Structure formats: C-alpha cells, structure tokens
Amino acid sequence: MKPTYKPVAAHQHGNCACHPVIGSKKEAAPLAADAPAAGAAKPAAAAATASQKAPASPSAGMKPPTKLEYPFKEYPESGKIVEVAEGIFWLSTPLPFRLRAINAYLIEEKEGWTIVDCGYGAEGARTEWEQVWQNQMKDKPVTRVVVTHFHPDHFGNAGWMQEKWGVRPSMSETEWAFGNLAAQNLNTDAIEPRCVFYAKNGLSKPFVDQFRNEVFRYPHGCPTVPDSFNCLKDGEVLSINNSNWRVMIGRGHSPEHVCLYNNDLGIMMAGDQVLPEISPNVSVWHIEPNANPLGDFLDTMDRFRPAMRKDTLVLPSHRRPFRGVHDRFDELEHHHHLRLAEIMAATGPAGITAGDLLPMIFPPNLDGHQLGFAMNEALAHLNYLMYEGKLVRRTDAGGIIRFHRT
Numbered sequence: 001m002k003p004t005y006k007p008v009a010a011h012q013h014g015n016c017a018c019h020p021v022i023g024s025k026k027e028a029a030p031l032a033a034d035a036p037a038a039g040a041a042k043p044a045a046a047a048a049t050a051s052q053k054a055p056a057s058p059s060a061g062m063k064p065p066t067k068l069e070y071p072f073k074e075y076p077e078s079g080k081i082v083e084v085a086e087g088i089f090w091l092s093t094p095l096p097f098r099l100r101a102i103n104a105y106l107i108e109e110k111e112g113w114t115i116v117d118c119g120y121g122a123e124g125a126r127t128e129w130e131q132v133w134q135n136q137m138k139d140k141p142v143t144r145v146v147v148t149h150f151h152p153d154h155f156g157n158a159g160w161m162q163e164k165w166g167v168r169p170s171m172s173e174t175e176w177a178f179g180n181l182a183a184q185n186l187n188t189d190a191i192e193p194r195c196v197f198y199a200k201n202g203l204s205k206p207f208v209d210q211f212r213n214e215v216f217r218y219p220h221g222c223p224t225v226p227d228s229f230n231c232l233k234d235g236e237v238l239s240i241n242n243s244n245w246r247v248m249i250g251r252g253h254s255p256e257h258v259c260l261y262n263n264d265l266g267i268m269m270a271g272d273q274v275l276p277e278i279s280p281n282v283s284v285w286h287i288e289p290n291a292n293p294l295g296d297f298l299d300t301m302d303r304f305r306p307a308m309r310k311d312t313l314v315l316p317s318h319r320r321p322f323r324g325v326h327d328r329f330d331e332l333e334h335h336h337h338l339r340l341a342e343i344m345a346a347t348g349p350a351g352i353t354a355g356d357l358l359p360m361i362f363p364p365n366l367d368g369h370q371l372g373f374a375m376n377e378a379l380a381h382l383n384y385l386m387y388e389g390k391l392v393r394r395t396d397a398g399g400i401i402r403f404h405r406t
C-alpha cells in the first residue's frame with residue numbers, strides 16, 4: 001500500500017487554482033517536466049472556466065483571477081491549429097500526466113514556419129505534429145525551432161524535429177546544457193542523489209522510496225537530444241516574419257528560460273515563466289542546495305513588469321492565452337508571500353524541515369513524482385526565508401536539515 005500524507009497541521013489549504021503543487025487539490029501535479037500519468041485528455045474549456053470562477057478558499061487567501069481576460073474560450077481541437085493573432089497559431093499537444101496539455105505556437109513566414117516549443121517526446125504529441133504538418137502548414141518547411149526551456153514537455157521533440165527538418169533548436173546555453181545532462185540521467189535526473197537530498201531534508205523513508213519508484217525519468221519525455229543548438233541570449237532580437245521578438249530571460253522555474261516578447265504586437269510567448277491559473281514550479285535541486293529560485297522568480301517579475309505592455313497578449317505553455325499580465329504578476333507575488341508567511345507561522349521552537357512542510361502546504365496523496373517537486377518547492381520557500389534573514393539552516397544531531405527562526 002502506498003504511504004499517504006496525513007493532514008496533521010492546522011494549515012490544510014483548500015482550492016487555490018493558482019498553484020499546481022502548493023495548496024491545490026485540483027492541480028496537484030507540479031509544473032515541471034515529466035509528472036506522472038493521469039490521463040492525456042485536454043482540459044475542457046468548461047472545466048477551465050469553472051475553476052476561474054471558483055472562489056478562492058479563505059484559508060488560501062488567493063484573489064480569484066477575475067482580472068485576467070481569456071480571448072479564446074476553447075482549446076484547439078486535436079491536431080488543429082488556431083490563429084491567435086495574425087500569422088500566429090496555437091497548437092495544444094497532449095501530456096501523459098496531470099497538466100494534460102502543452103501549447104506550442106507557430107509563426108508563419110514567407111518561406112517556412114517558426115515553432116516555439118516542441119511538446120512532450122511521446123507518440124501523442126508527435127501524431128498531432130504530423131497532422132498539422134500534413135494538413136495545415138501549406139507544404140512549407142519548419143525553418144526555426146525555439147525552445148523556451150529544457151523540461152521535456154518543451155524540449156522533448158526537438159531531436160525528432162531536427163531529424164525531420166534538419167533544424168537545430170534555438171535556446172539558451174544553460175537550458176541546452178541542463179537538457180543534455182538530464183538526458184544522461186545526471187543533474188535533475190540523478191535519482192539516487194535526489195533521494196539522499198530528500199531524506200536529509202526530512203522526507204521519511206517510505207516517501208523517499210515512493211519517489212524513487214514512481215519518478216518519471218527525463219528520457220521518457222525527451223528520448224533524443226539534438227546534436228547542436230543555436231544560442232539565444234538575453235536582449236537579443238529575433239526577426240520573425242519581419243517583426244521583432246526580443247529574448248527576455250526568466251529565472252526561477254528553470255535556469256535560463258527564454259520568453260519572446262514583441263512590443264509592437266503586444267504579444268509574449270511566455271513558456272512556463274508566466275502562466276494563468278497555475279503557479280510555475282520553483283525548485284531547489286540537490287545540485288545547488290543553496291539556490292534561491294523563488295527569489296529569482298520574484299526578481300524576474302520585477303524585471304518583466306516595466307518592460308511589458310499592460311495589454312500584452314500572453315501566449316503561455318499551459319492553459320489558455322490571456323491578457324492582464326501585470327495583474328497576474330501581482331497574483332503570483334501575493335500567492336508566494338502568503339505561503340512564506342504561513343511557513344513562518346508554522347515554524348516552532350524545534351524548527352521545521354522541508355519534509356514537515358509537505359502535509360501542511362500540499363494536498364495529500366501526492367504520487368512519487370510529485371513528491372520530488374513538492375520537496376523542491378518547499379525548499380525554495382525555506383531558502384528564500386533563509387536569504388531574507390528570517391530563518392537559519394542547521395543540521396541536527398541525526399543529520400537532518402532543519403530551519404529555525406533567527
């Protein structure tokens with residue numbers, strides 16, 4: 001029988017539609033890479049609308065995202081692209097886990113197509129790409145593939161596309177490197193070092209074992225990695241269909257995440273950096289235990305906010321395109337600060353471990369894959385508080401890492 005968390009603490013949160021891990025039972029899958037299978041059906045528009053309208057739970061304290069506007073009520077049909085702005089198309093491809101779908105965007109140019117993100121490297125997404133190529137791309141080749149970040153739902157088919165079209169992906173250097181390492185079961189896909197890290201941070205053995213047994217491995221969603229890439233740098237401008245798209249690097253969700261922003265059109269291809277309804281996962285990994293990804297994530301919003309038009313149409317990688325990005329930044333910031341305050345309130349004289357936080361801030365019955373991301377995200381909040389000077393990190397006599405009030 002699988003172990004399950006018991007809601008032992010007072011702060012058991014209700015519906016918070018803005019976070020896939022913390023405090024959300026509906027959206028319990030962490031938004032990172034390859035979460036486990038929970039059906040590949042696309043989210044129904046009706047369901048998405050319902051979750052928008054659902055009042056935030058008083059305990060979660062989230063403002064409902066009423067200020068966001070969704071110009072498209074329906075998701076594209078399977079294997080079909082929908083025009084979201086002149087010459088810019090939206091494709092929704094399936095994921096074999098709870099996030100259900102990832103969006104790719106296509107820009108038509110005179111001689112070919114630019115694709116932004118590739119979908120999960122599995123049969124379902126490839127079938128949809130094949131249908132689109134055959135039926136809707138007007139016999140033009142793919143001439144450029146932009147990958148926002150290395151998670152397999154974004155990078156997974158880049159190798160397959162390179163084989164088919166001879167196009168190497170355009171992406172940032174760090175995302176390229178991380179993808180290559182993970183494909184060799186290193187870095188974020190080094191499972192035994194992750195187990196040791198989680199145990200030291202207070203995850204009990206049954207849950208460590210569950211993580212080990214159920215984690216999805218990176219090559220499952222990214223079976224082949226392209227042999228070369230084109231490097232994208234912050235501030236670089238790509239001319240796509242005679243229009244200027246500026247590379248804006250986001251941090252916190254992944255190390256050097258590429259967003260493409262077009263100020264003339266008022267459009268951002270945001271990847272997983274900015275999402276409606278769900279909060280991008282922020283993770284501390286065993287490879288960099290002193291990282292402050294939540295600080296990086298909040299800093300990114302501070303950088304992006306003044307650089308973006310308020311009426312920007314955000315084309316996110318999950319859920320639907322939306323307007324209201326400045327309000328969305330406010331919501332995400334509010335959400336994380338609320339969570340930080342709750343963690344401080346829960347930290348008693350004995351201190352707290354990341355493992356202690358799980359039953360308090362996450363829904364019960366996380367599967368093993370989600371447990372890993374939940375631990376990473378709990379640590380992201382604890383490390384943030386450490387860098388704020390509110391908590392100090394110590395190793396206790398049993399070798400367990402605990403955070404204490406300063």
Ligand SMILES: [Zn+2]
Binds near residue numbers: 033149253254272
């Ligand atoms: Zn991601």
Ligand SMILES: [Zn+2]
Binds near residue numbers: 033102153154317
């Ligand atoms: Zn994603």
